[in-house]
Amino acid sequence: MNLPNPSYRGKVRDIYDLGDTLILTSSDRISAFDVVFSQLVPDKGKVLNRISTAWFAFFQDIPNHILETDVSNFPVPFRDHPDLKDRSVLVKKCKRIDYECVVRGYLSGSGWKEYKDVGTLAGKTLPKGLQESQKLSEPVFTPAVKNDQGHDENISEKEMENRIGKELFGILKEKSISIFNRASEVVDRVGIVLCDTKFEFGVLDGEVILIDELLTPDSSRYWSAETYSPGISPPSMDKQILRNYLETTHWNKMPPAPDLPTDLVHVLREKYQKIEELILSCTSQKSK
Ligand SMILES: Nc1ncnc2c1ncn2[C@@H]1O[C@H](COP(=O)(O)OP(=O)(O)O)[C@@H](O)[C@H]1O
Numbered sequence: 001m002n003l004p005n006p007s008y009r010g011k012v013r014d015i016y017d018l019g020d021t022l023i024l025t026s027s028d029r030i031s032a033f034d035v036v037f038s039q040l041v042p043d044k045g046k047v048l049n050r051i052s053t054a055w056f057a058f059f060q061d062i063p064n065h066i067l068e069t070d071v072s073n074f075p076v077p078f079r080d081h082p083d084l085k086d087r088s089v090l091v092k093k094c095k096r097i098d099y100e101c102v103v104r105g106y107l108s109g110s111g112w113k114e115y116k117d118v119g120t121l122a123g124k125t126l127p128k129g130l131q132e133s134q135k136l137s138e139p140v141f142t143p144a145v146k147n148d149q150g151h152d153e154n155i156s157e158k159e160m161e162n163r164i165g166k167e168l169f170g171i172l173k174e175k176s177i178s179i180f181n182r183a184s185e186v187v188d189r190v191g192i193v194l195c196d197t198k199f200e201f202g203v204l205d206g207e208v209i210l211i212d213e214l215l216t217p218d219s220s221r222y223w224s225a226e227t228y229s230p231g232i233s234p235p236s237m238d239k240q241i242l243r244n245y246l247e248t249t250h251w252n253k254m255p256p257a258p259d260l261p262t263d264l265v266h267v268l269r270e271k272y273q274k275i276e277e278l279i280l281s282c283t284s285q286k287s288k
Protein backbone atom coordinates (compact mmCIF):
# COMPACT_ATOMS: atom_id res chain seq x y z
CA MET A 1 0.00 0.00 0.00
CA ASN A 2 1.17 3.51 -0.71
CA LEU A 3 2.13 5.73 2.18
CA PRO A 4 0.31 9.03 2.55
CA ASN A 5 2.49 12.11 2.23
CA PRO A 6 4.20 12.98 5.49
CA SER A 7 2.43 15.69 7.51
CA TYR A 8 5.79 17.31 8.05
CA ARG A 9 9.21 16.86 6.52
CA GLY A 10 12.13 17.87 8.69
CA LYS A 11 15.62 18.08 7.27
CA VAL A 12 16.21 14.45 8.04
CA ARG A 13 12.98 12.99 9.38
CA ASP A 14 9.46 12.57 8.04
CA ILE A 15 6.54 12.85 10.43
CA TYR A 16 3.09 11.33 9.96
CA ASP A 17 0.44 12.84 12.21
CA LEU A 18 -2.17 10.24 13.16
CA GLY A 19 -4.13 12.40 15.57
CA ASP A 20 -3.18 11.21 19.05
CA THR A 21 0.01 9.61 17.80
CA LEU A 22 2.85 10.37 15.42
CA ILE A 23 5.11 8.19 13.31
CA LEU A 24 8.64 9.58 13.24
CA THR A 25 10.69 8.17 10.37
CA SER A 26 14.42 8.69 10.09
CA SER A 27 15.43 8.93 6.44
CA ASP A 28 18.90 8.38 5.03
CA ARG A 29 19.20 12.09 4.28
CA ILE A 30 22.24 13.84 5.64
CA SER A 31 22.65 17.53 6.35
CA ALA A 32 25.53 19.81 7.22
CA PHE A 33 25.38 23.51 8.03
CA ASP A 34 21.57 23.17 7.90
CA VAL A 35 21.63 22.15 4.23
CA VAL A 36 20.46 18.71 3.07
CA PHE A 37 22.50 16.86 0.44
CA SER A 38 20.90 15.08 -2.48
CA GLN A 39 22.89 11.88 -1.89
CA LEU A 40 21.59 9.46 0.74
CA VAL A 41 23.78 7.62 3.23
CA PRO A 42 22.41 4.06 3.08
CA ASP A 43 21.02 2.87 6.43
CA LYS A 44 21.83 6.10 8.27
CA GLY A 45 18.17 6.46 9.27
CA LYS A 46 18.04 2.92 10.59
CA VAL A 47 21.19 3.49 12.60
CA LEU A 48 19.90 6.71 14.14
CA ASN A 49 16.55 5.13 14.89
CA ARG A 50 18.19 2.15 16.59
CA ILE A 51 20.48 4.39 18.64
CA SER A 52 17.59 6.57 19.81
CA THR A 53 15.42 3.56 20.60
CA ALA A 54 18.23 1.92 22.52
CA TRP A 55 18.68 5.03 24.67
CA PHE A 56 14.95 5.32 25.38
CA ALA A 57 15.00 1.70 26.51
CA PHE A 58 18.12 2.29 28.59
CA PHE A 59 16.44 5.18 30.45
CA GLN A 60 13.42 3.10 31.29
CA ASP A 61 12.86 5.04 34.52
CA ILE A 62 12.28 8.29 32.58
CA PRO A 63 8.79 8.53 31.02
CA ASN A 64 9.01 8.87 27.23
CA HIS A 65 6.81 9.10 24.15
CA ILE A 66 7.52 5.68 22.61
CA LEU A 67 4.50 3.47 21.95
CA GLU A 68 5.86 1.03 19.41
CA THR A 69 9.16 0.37 17.66
CA ASP A 70 8.08 -2.66 15.62
CA VAL A 71 6.54 -1.66 12.29
CA SER A 72 4.48 -4.86 12.23
CA ASN A 73 2.46 -3.38 15.10
CA PHE A 74 1.88 0.00 13.43
CA PRO A 75 -1.65 0.88 12.29
CA VAL A 76 -2.68 0.40 8.64
CA PRO A 77 -1.52 1.71 6.11
CA PHE A 78 1.85 2.06 7.86
CA ARG A 79 1.99 -1.51 9.14
CA ASP A 80 4.93 -3.48 7.74
CA HIS A 81 5.66 -0.78 5.20
CA PRO A 82 9.16 -1.37 3.82
CA ASP A 83 9.90 2.37 3.72
CA LEU A 84 9.29 2.60 7.47
CA LYS A 85 10.75 -0.69 8.67
CA ASP A 86 13.58 -0.36 11.22
CA ARG A 87 13.65 3.39 10.84
CA SER A 88 10.42 4.50 12.51
CA VAL A 89 8.76 4.81 15.86
CA LEU A 90 5.11 5.25 16.76
CA VAL A 91 4.92 7.82 19.56
CA LYS A 92 2.40 9.57 21.74
CA LYS A 93 1.73 13.03 20.36
CA CYS A 94 2.37 15.56 23.10
CA LYS A 95 2.12 19.24 23.64
CA ARG A 96 5.72 20.04 22.85
CA ILE A 97 7.60 22.30 25.25
CA ASP A 98 9.18 24.66 22.74
CA TYR A 99 12.71 24.58 24.13
CA GLU A 100 15.79 22.62 23.26
CA CYS A 101 17.15 21.43 26.59
CA VAL A 102 20.83 21.50 25.76
CA VAL A 103 23.42 20.15 28.17
CA ARG A 104 27.12 20.76 27.64
CA GLY A 105 29.88 18.85 29.35
CA TYR A 106 32.56 20.51 27.24
CA LEU A 107 33.07 23.94 25.74
CA SER A 108 32.33 23.56 22.04
CA GLY A 109 30.21 24.88 19.19
CA SER A 110 28.01 27.87 20.02
CA GLY A 111 28.94 27.46 23.72
CA TRP A 112 32.61 27.97 22.94
CA LYS A 113 31.75 30.89 20.66
CA GLU A 114 29.81 32.66 23.42
CA TYR A 115 32.60 32.08 25.95
CA LYS A 116 35.29 33.23 23.53
CA ASP A 117 33.32 36.35 22.63
CA VAL A 118 31.98 37.46 26.02
CA GLY A 119 33.31 35.07 28.69
CA THR A 120 29.95 33.52 29.56
CA LEU A 121 28.03 30.32 28.88
CA ALA A 122 24.22 30.68 28.68
CA GLY A 123 24.77 34.10 30.25
CA LYS A 124 26.73 32.85 33.27
CA THR A 125 30.32 33.95 33.73
CA LEU A 126 32.88 31.14 33.54
CA PRO A 127 36.46 31.26 34.83
CA LYS A 128 38.90 33.02 32.53
CA GLY A 129 41.41 31.16 30.36
CA LEU A 130 39.35 28.10 29.38
CA GLN A 131 40.28 26.45 26.11
CA GLU A 132 38.11 25.27 23.26
CA SER A 133 36.71 21.78 23.99
CA GLN A 134 37.83 21.92 27.61
CA LYS A 135 35.80 19.82 30.02
CA LEU A 136 33.57 22.00 32.20
CA SER A 137 33.81 21.54 35.96
CA GLU A 138 30.24 20.28 35.76
CA PRO A 139 27.71 19.96 32.92
CA VAL A 140 25.92 23.20 32.14
CA PHE A 141 22.30 23.58 31.06
CA THR A 142 22.18 25.96 28.06
CA PRO A 143 18.61 26.10 26.74
CA ALA A 144 17.46 27.37 23.36
CA VAL A 145 14.04 28.43 22.18
CA LYS A 146 12.77 26.19 19.38
CA ASN A 147 12.12 28.31 16.39
CA ASP A 148 10.20 26.68 13.56
CA GLN A 149 11.34 29.33 11.14
CA GLY A 150 15.09 29.49 11.03
CA HIS A 151 17.57 28.96 13.81
CA ASP A 152 17.01 28.21 17.46
CA GLU A 153 17.86 31.01 19.84
CA ASN A 154 20.13 30.42 22.83
CA ILE A 155 18.81 31.92 26.06
CA SER A 156 19.88 32.01 29.71
CA GLU A 157 18.47 29.72 32.40
CA LYS A 158 16.85 32.75 34.01
CA GLU A 159 15.13 33.70 30.77
CA MET A 160 13.71 30.20 30.37
CA GLU A 161 12.65 30.13 34.01
CA ASN A 162 10.84 33.46 33.61
CA ARG A 163 9.05 32.20 30.53
CA ILE A 164 7.89 28.75 31.70
CA GLY A 165 7.92 29.09 35.49
CA LYS A 166 10.25 27.88 38.20
CA GLU A 167 8.66 24.48 38.69
CA LEU A 168 8.68 23.28 35.09
CA PHE A 169 12.10 24.80 34.53
CA GLY A 170 13.45 22.88 37.52
CA ILE A 171 12.03 19.59 36.24
CA LEU A 172 13.49 20.03 32.74
CA LYS A 173 16.91 21.07 33.97
CA GLU A 174 17.16 18.30 36.52
CA LYS A 175 16.06 15.59 34.09
CA SER A 176 18.34 16.88 31.33
CA ILE A 177 21.45 16.99 33.48
CA SER A 178 20.72 13.64 35.05
CA ILE A 179 20.29 11.91 31.66
CA PHE A 180 23.41 13.62 30.36
CA ASN A 181 25.50 12.46 33.32
CA ARG A 182 24.32 8.89 33.09
CA ALA A 183 24.81 8.73 29.30
CA SER A 184 28.29 10.26 29.57
CA GLU A 185 29.34 7.66 32.08
CA VAL A 186 28.05 4.84 29.90
CA VAL A 187 29.68 5.93 26.63
CA ASP A 188 32.92 6.68 28.43
CA ARG A 189 33.29 2.90 28.93
CA VAL A 190 33.56 2.42 25.15
CA GLY A 191 35.93 5.29 24.51
CA ILE A 192 33.36 7.91 23.54
CA VAL A 193 33.18 11.44 24.92
CA LEU A 194 29.68 12.91 25.03
CA CYS A 195 30.44 16.58 24.48
CA ASP A 196 26.90 17.92 24.42
CA THR A 197 23.37 16.97 23.49
CA LYS A 198 19.86 18.33 23.36
CA PHE A 199 16.67 16.89 24.74
CA GLU A 200 13.09 17.77 23.96
CA PHE A 201 10.20 17.32 26.32
CA GLY A 202 6.44 17.38 25.95
CA VAL A 203 3.45 17.31 28.26
CA LEU A 204 0.82 14.61 28.12
CA ASP A 205 -2.01 14.32 30.66
CA GLY A 206 -0.13 16.71 32.93
CA GLU A 207 3.05 14.65 32.91
CA VAL A 208 6.39 15.82 31.49
CA ILE A 209 7.77 13.21 29.10
CA LEU A 210 10.88 12.86 26.99
CA ILE A 211 10.12 13.16 23.25
CA ASP A 212 11.83 13.46 19.87
CA GLU A 213 15.11 11.56 19.34
CA LEU A 214 17.42 10.68 22.20
CA LEU A 215 21.23 10.94 22.21
CA THR A 216 21.67 10.28 18.49
CA PRO A 217 24.70 11.62 16.62
CA ASP A 218 22.27 14.11 15.00
CA SER A 219 21.21 15.56 18.35
CA SER A 220 24.55 15.16 20.14
CA ARG A 221 28.22 15.81 19.67
CA TYR A 222 30.14 12.58 20.15
CA TRP A 223 33.93 12.54 20.13
CA SER A 224 36.31 9.63 20.18
CA ALA A 225 38.38 9.65 23.37
CA GLU A 226 41.39 8.79 21.21
CA THR A 227 41.28 12.03 19.26
CA TYR A 228 39.92 14.25 22.04
CA SER A 229 42.14 17.01 23.24
CA PRO A 230 41.41 20.41 24.76
CA GLY A 231 42.59 23.36 22.70
CA ILE A 232 41.42 21.91 19.39
CA SER A 233 38.06 21.20 17.83
CA PRO A 234 38.08 17.37 18.05
CA PRO A 235 36.67 15.51 15.03
CA SER A 236 33.01 14.62 15.32
CA MET A 237 32.56 10.85 15.10
CA ASP A 238 30.01 11.01 12.31
CA LYS A 239 30.19 14.10 10.13
CA GLN A 240 33.79 15.23 10.40
CA ILE A 241 34.87 13.69 7.13
CA LEU A 242 31.91 15.34 5.44
CA ARG A 243 32.86 18.72 6.90
CA ASN A 244 36.49 18.20 5.91
CA TYR A 245 35.46 17.33 2.39
CA LEU A 246 33.23 20.40 2.17
CA GLU A 247 36.16 22.60 3.18
CA THR A 248 38.04 21.36 0.12
CA THR A 249 35.14 22.32 -2.18
CA HIS A 250 35.05 25.96 -0.98
CA TRP A 251 31.25 25.67 -0.90
CA ASN A 252 29.66 28.79 0.62
CA LYS A 253 27.32 26.71 2.87
CA MET A 254 24.24 28.04 1.12
CA PRO A 255 21.87 25.84 -0.91
CA PRO A 256 22.24 24.13 -3.28
CA ALA A 257 24.55 21.64 -1.61
CA PRO A 258 27.39 20.18 -3.67
CA ASP A 259 27.32 16.56 -4.82
CA LEU A 260 29.05 14.09 -2.53
CA PRO A 261 31.53 11.59 -4.01
CA THR A 262 30.44 7.96 -3.75
CA ASP A 263 33.56 7.03 -1.77
CA LEU A 264 32.73 9.64 0.84
CA VAL A 265 29.18 8.31 1.15
CA HIS A 266 30.62 4.82 1.77
CA VAL A 267 32.92 6.10 4.48
CA LEU A 268 30.07 8.02 6.11
CA ARG A 269 28.01 4.87 6.15
CA GLU A 270 30.83 3.02 7.91
CA LYS A 271 31.19 5.83 10.46
CA TYR A 272 27.52 5.56 11.39
CA GLN A 273 27.77 1.79 11.66
CA LYS A 274 30.78 2.09 13.96
CA ILE A 275 29.00 4.54 16.26
CA GLU A 276 25.97 2.28 16.39
CA GLU A 277 28.11 -0.70 17.29
CA LEU A 278 29.80 1.20 20.11
CA ILE A 279 26.66 2.75 21.55
CA LEU A 280 24.59 -0.39 21.36
CA SER A 281 27.36 -2.32 23.06
CA CYS A 282 27.05 -0.13 26.13
CA THR A 283 23.31 0.61 26.18
CA SER A 284 22.35 -3.04 25.99
CA GLN A 285 23.22 -3.43 29.66
CA LYS A 286 20.15 -1.99 31.28
CA SER A 287 20.39 1.08 33.47
CA LYS A 288 20.20 0.59 37.21
N1 LIG B 1 6.07 13.02 20.88
C1 LIG B 1 6.07 14.17 20.20
N2 LIG B 1 4.99 14.99 20.24
C2 LIG B 1 4.96 16.15 19.54
N3 LIG B 1 5.97 16.59 18.77
C3 LIG B 1 7.07 15.82 18.69
C4 LIG B 1 7.18 14.58 19.40
N4 LIG B 1 8.40 14.05 19.14
C5 LIG B 1 9.02 14.90 18.31
N5 LIG B 1 8.24 15.97 18.03
C6 LIG B 1 8.53 17.08 17.12
O1 LIG B 1 8.56 16.52 15.81
C7 LIG B 1 9.46 17.27 15.00
C8 LIG B 1 10.50 16.34 14.40
O2 LIG B 1 11.06 17.02 13.34
P1 LIG B 1 12.60 16.97 13.02
O3 LIG B 1 12.83 15.82 12.17
O4 LIG B 1 13.39 17.08 14.28
O5 LIG B 1 12.78 18.24 12.12
P2 LIG B 1 13.36 19.65 12.41
O6 LIG B 1 13.98 19.63 13.79
O7 LIG B 1 14.32 19.82 11.29
O8 LIG B 1 12.15 20.54 12.33
C9 LIG B 1 10.12 18.30 15.89
O9 LIG B 1 9.44 19.51 15.73
C10 LIG B 1 9.87 17.72 17.30
O10 LIG B 1 9.84 18.73 18.27
Ligand SMILES: [Mg+2]
Pocket: 010
Ligand atom coordinates in the same frame (compact mmCIF):
# COMPACT_ATOMS: atom_id res chain seq x y z
MG1 LIG C 1 14.63 18.39 15.30
